[in-house]
């Protein structure tokens with residue numbers, strides 16, 4: 117597909133911490149009342165000033181959640197910054213919720229494989245899915261969002277809700293295939309926010325409550341760019357059949373780090389800020405590491421092809437992390453990309469490492485990959501370090517968002 121003139125060039129997504137912090141600085145004045153009153157408006161790809169578009173950086177921890185909320189509260193006060201702060205906590209809520217229910221992720225992956233197999237046997241369904249992904253359904257707004265997603269790697273939050281709702285209720289396509297389409301093309305594609313965002317729209321997160329897109333709402337919040345005919349949308353759809361999620365499991369404790377073991381540092385797309393991981397505070401200086409490497413496994417997001425913008429952002433973010441780790445005293449960072457688990461084991465063995473230290477890898481494709489690599493790693497243990505932010509917020513994600521929301525004032529005091 118060719119780049120449309122009204123869409124921002126892919127080069128706008130510079131995958132460095134420096135660019136993420138620069139965006140944060142530019143957006144600071146808008147994090148207060150302006151965000152609260154305008155955030156729901158989707159003015160189109162060339163009018164994104166009402167939202168931060170920081171999610172690709174936050175998703176990889178090139179910019180931390182604490183940095184975002186601290187900036188908002190410092191400039192606007194807790195009350196005016198409340199809405200922005202809450203949205204950041206939604207991200208942590210979804211992460212914690214999925215972390216305590218890994219079965220929901222597994223069920224999504226298994227169901228997705230079954231959905232994909234069904235496509236092989238139902239040519240009409242396969243054609244309808246292809247039309248939806250290629251923006252050829254004939255529904256203007258939906259087709260424009262499909263194109264925008266593939267060509268820019270980003271969609272406004274409201275557009276994500278409308279798109280998912282139309283996919284599920286109007287086009288009646290399997291929700292997991294839609295979630296997979298997002299995960300393959302959103303530069304901020306995140307196993308928790310995305311899977312659970314789709315489940316929330318479908319009515320699978322809160323019993324009896326689905327998000328059903330309305331024509332008036334699309335016309336209002338797109339400033340009239342789109343005016344769908346209400347008769348073309350399933351405006352009165354019912355939630356998908358309820359399937360109660362499992363109760364939360366206790367959060368797995370972070371495996372202890374042995375500072376005396378010969379150790380190699382592994383950096384993944386889940387956390388590209390190795391210099392603030394705090395392993396020094398645990399008695400292990402970066403300069404004492406036997407080896408360091410970045411692991412890029414973007415393709416693990418899906419069995420289908422992942423978009424080039426996602427791949428490029430992952431590659432650049434890991435490159436940026438490698439340079440910062442080296443500058444902070446780590447050994448020369450090896451770049452492991454599209455490798456097999458055995459390659460990871462060989463890398464650790466070459467370095468003489470009996471321990472791999474990495475930032476906590478939450479439930480999702482990278483965790484799945486690491487779990488599958490454990491047999492190849494043999495006696496090499498993996499110590500995952502969980503950040504203070506996650507340790508503090510995730511335990512509250514046992515039920516609905518309200519439990520996290522009521523903790524926000526205390527969490528802000530403790531974490532910023």
Ligand SMILES: Cc1cc2nc3c(=O)[nH]c(=O)nc-3n(C[C@H](O)[C@H](O)[C@H](O)COP(=O)(O)OP(=O)(O)OC[C@H]3O[C@@H](n4cnc5c(N)ncnc54)[C@H](O)[C@@H]3O)c2cc1C
Nearest residue numbers: 167168169170171203204207273276304305306309310313
């Ligand atoms: C169906 C669906 C799928 C989604 N998939 C993803 C995904 O794969 N990755 C992802 O990061 N977000 C996802 N979201 C949440 C949300 O749409 C994006 O985080 C947000 O649009 C990112 O844009 P922004 O950085 O301009 O957000 P801003 O409005 O500027 O918000 C600031 C930050 O808060 C966080 N945030 C804001 N809104 C949400 C939210 N509703 N849920 C979770 N975190 C939020 C993000 O980290 C964001 O960068 C999804 C939402 C839906 C409805």
